Amino acid sequence: MHAVTALWSPLLCTQGATVSESLERSHRRTATADVYVKPVFEDFFRVELPRLIVFLVYQGAPSAAAEDAAQEAMVEAYRKWPEITTPRTWVRTVASRAWGRLLGSKGLPGELSNDAPHAAANAGPLEKVLQSEQHRDAIAAIQQLPARQRQVMAWTYDGFRPQEIAQILGITGDDVRANLYKARQTLRKTRGGAL
Structure with missing residues (x-):
């Protein structure tokens, strides 16, 4: 899971x-x-x-x-x-x-990085998940995707269906499914088959 x-x-x-x-x-x-x-x-x-x-x-x-x-x-x-x-x-x-x-x-300045240390002792449930090695690896892999594929994956991970995503983003359902397919293929290769 x-x-x-x-x-x-x-x-x-x-x-x-x-x-x-x-x-x-x-x-x-x-x-x-x-x-x-x-x-x-x-x-x-x-x-x-x-x-x-x-x-x-x-x-x-x-x-x-x-x-x-x-x-x-x-x-x-x-x-x-x-x-x-x-x-x-x-x-x-x-x-x-x-x-x-x-x-x-701001573009992508150096201060906007995801590897900023958080105090583990004071971390809530969200921070603990975001700090987990598995989650950091997943984020790193997703961030290597093209912007549209990242966008489609984010909406998908959040429980939205391709037709809903298509309507929200103003693209076709086929475009959503194609981006989702490409993103999953890339992530499978990147993560050694685990997705």
């Missing part, structure tokens, strides 16, 4: 739904009922922020930049919460754009 998947597999709700799916349903019910939405956002934030950071790291963002872009997206989500119909997709799209702006404005 993939390290990130393993991190989130215990987060299952009743009736076989994931926490994210439950939050999506809860958000839709809350938005349509015009009920106070702050507790729903707080739950969404708590569950999705770490996942959003990992999503950005898979797209090539260093941990610190991923945290900044994720926080920026969450602040914007809080402001627009009642208007957002698909929060998981929305924050990932906004965070990806924030990462793109940061990348465009």
Whole structure:
């Protein structure tokens, strides 16, 4: 099982739904009922922020930049919460754009590296996964992929289907599947068949 998947597999709700799916349903019910939405956002934030950071790291963002872009997206989500119909997709799209702006404005300076040491004693569950040797190897392999393949892999690892990814990225489903296939082939070669 993939390290990130393993991190989130215990987060299952009743009736076989994931926490994210439950939050999506809860958000839709809350938005349509015009009920106070702050507790729903707080739950969404708590569950999705770490996942959003990992999503950005898979797209090539260093941990610190991923945290900044994720926080920026969450602040914007809080402001627009009642208007957002698909929060998981929305924050990932906004965070990806924030990462793109940061990348465009700063290029790839030396201080943006993923190998910044973290204090292991104070590390939370996300940091422990990000620090694991297996996860570092996976990130290094993914970051060697072309940008579109990294992007498609990040959305796929986050549980989105090819048709959803195609719609989000504005490309065809066939393009998504082709990029996914090429990325997996490259990763299998890079990682000695383990994917």
